[in-house]
Amino acid sequence: MRASDRAYARLRDDILHWHTPPGTVFAEVEQAERLKVSRTPIREAFSRLAAEGLLVPLAGRGLVVSELSRETIIELFELRIVLETEAARLVAARRNVDLFIGLKEEFEHAAELIDRGDDLASYYELVARLDAAMDESVGSRFLLGAIRQLRPHLARVRGLARDNRKRLSDAAAEHLTIVEAIIDRDSELAADATSVHLKKSLRNILESVDALEGAAGGRELTETKQGKQ
Amino acid sequence: MRASDRAYARLRDDILHWHTPPGTVFAEVEQAERLKVSRTPIREAFSRLAAEGLLVPLAGRGLVVSELSRETIIELFELRIVLETEAARLVAARRNVDLFIGLKEEFEHAAELIDRGDDLASYYELVARLDAAMDESVGSRFLLGAIRQLRPHLARVRGLARDNRKRLSDAAAEHLTIVEAIIDRDSELAADATSVHLKKSLRNILESVDALEGAAGGRELTETKQGKQ
DNA sequence: AGAACCAAAGTTGTATACATTCGAGGTCGT
DNA sequence: ACGACCTCGAATGTATACAACTTTGGTTCT
Structure with missing residues (x-):
């Protein structure tokens, strides 16, 4: 299994299970260190989550877990x-x-x-x-x-x-x-x-x-x- | 404008205008050379196009322009x-x-x-x-x-x-x-x-x-x- | 002759260094 | 004191070297 898949699955689960509630900000380096992979697979995972609408880009400050009002x-x-x-x-x-x-x-x-x-x-x-x-x-x-x-x-x-x-x-x-x-x-x-x-x-x-x-x-x-x- | 945006727009136009008909196979290095950028922005562009369904991954051989029957x-x-x-x-x-x-x-x-x-x-x-x-x-x-x-x-x-x-x-x-x-x-x-x-x-x-x-x-x-x- | 295997080439996947851009906070001026 | 500007820092954007994997074609054994 690719590292980007694991990163994606992990982040997705965190969001879906409300471990990281709406408003939580993610940054590439931070998550790369947490999940013990380089920034590349993290970027891949972020872009997939953003395409799904679970993450929303924040110019210059990372990506934020989208709200759910x-x-x-x-x-x-x-x-x-x-x-x-x-x-x-x-x-x-x-x-x-x-x-x-x-x-x-x-x-x-x-x-x-x-x-x-x-x-x-x-x-x-x-x-x-x-x-x-x-x-x-x-x-x-x-x-x-x-x-x-x-x-x-x-x-x-x-x-x-x-x-x-x-x-x-x-x-x-x-x-x-x-x-x-x-x-x-x-x-x-x-x-x-x-x-x-x-x-x-x-x-x-x-x-x-x-x-x-x-x-x-x-x-x-x-x-x-x-x-x- | 980011290089990945330009690559994305360029490839997207090629597909939409039928310059690259269904069945055309793209590879990262090939497109990177053609568009004079590194593989990184090409990957970004490919992943966006794949998410839209315009490209379909072909294990080990690149990505193919999706058919339109x-x-x-x-x-x-x-x-x-x-x-x-x-x-x-x-x-x-x-x-x-x-x-x-x-x-x-x-x-x-x-x-x-x-x-x-x-x-x-x-x-x-x-x-x-x-x-x-x-x-x-x-x-x-x-x-x-x-x-x-x-x-x-x-x-x-x-x-x-x-x-x-x-x-x-x-x-x-x-x-x-x-x-x-x-x-x-x-x-x-x-x-x-x-x-x-x-x-x-x-x-x-x-x-x-x-x-x-x-x-x-x-x-x-x-x-x-x-x-x- | 056919099938299984193996090797080589080309592909994507990953790590990392460097460039660039954007924002926050301080400072200087008014 | 308030506002604009400037600088610094941290974030993403990009390039590139290397790793791992898949396909394909040849080769060898049966």
Whole structure:
């Protein structure tokens, strides 16, 4: 594995897991020393993270972890809804739905899996596999690319939302509806069910965000470290 | 201006203007010598072009200019339609439509401008200003980013389509409808008019492509230089 | 003759020294 | 005291030498 890949993965994880919150400033030499590599692979990693929008260049002072405000989250979901409803439409219209047969069964059992509660990670993993199946079936490289562009930002949002069991159980039911629509080749239902799911997800996330902001005990959305811009 | 910016702009232009057709292989040292800079800024330029999808890495052999097949063009427009109809919807729903008042008048006179025919470039420039106004008014950074991601590919497609005056005159009328809908704050009309415009554009482009392919006298869509992958 | 292996050439990947640019803080002038 | 300017420092930008890897073509063994 290339040093630039490791540097990229490491920095990306730090950002996605909120170890380096918005406003944190990175400089090349500093990170090169921390990760024990030269500046070259660090530059490579920085440029990838900047292209994804996780880092924003600060003229003459390094790169700063991009902010993630309430407004940003809303904009993120606005685009996500447009893209993923379209993806669901396309996937449902596809010939081959075999990939989703197995997933349907799993989502049917997901409710109890969540109620047992001992293994929420396996539910997240199931959702990840649904995403992968959608990716594989969507067909359009450009649509897929646009969706992938949003993923890191969504991962960062996830670190903000609190997981209440009720919401997860609802989400499981929503996912099941989507998968069933795809298997039935019902494009419009697949699209609408996706829209429903994402809008409910967004509402839940915004509630978490507002609660955090109100309490001010949680993690800040807007950091004060940020020098300017 | 940085050397990497110049290298990027130069290579990008070469690709967009079909000086280096799909299948052309680039290597760092080769381009470094040609553009009289070291490998470092070339690497930077390559990585940007690869992120945009104009170049595709070829393990051990350089980077190849990505293909642009009929199917790719269709996928490109499928996403473009989704994104730009949404953009039109958002812009029309906005408070401030001042930006578009002037554009409306210009599009009203565009027909004769095209018929005069002596200055088609100024019509393209007008369309570019409409795009810029949309960009400025769309509000969502993510939607804007997704649209921008498509632009270089669309520019490349443009080099394939032949400009017949009839199509341009129709396009001017379609643009006018879009602008009027925005000024009237009619979101759904703006969205639908955008959809109409883009679908007609796509049809015109595909006709050009098919004509080129049939005649085989024009520029090839799929190059044979490409080693593998 | 065919396939596996090996060697050589060319490629990208990395480290590092040097150049350049930008910002912050101090100083000088008003 | 306030503002403009200047200097210094730290950051990125660039060039280049060297390392590691991949492909390709030849060679050798079966």
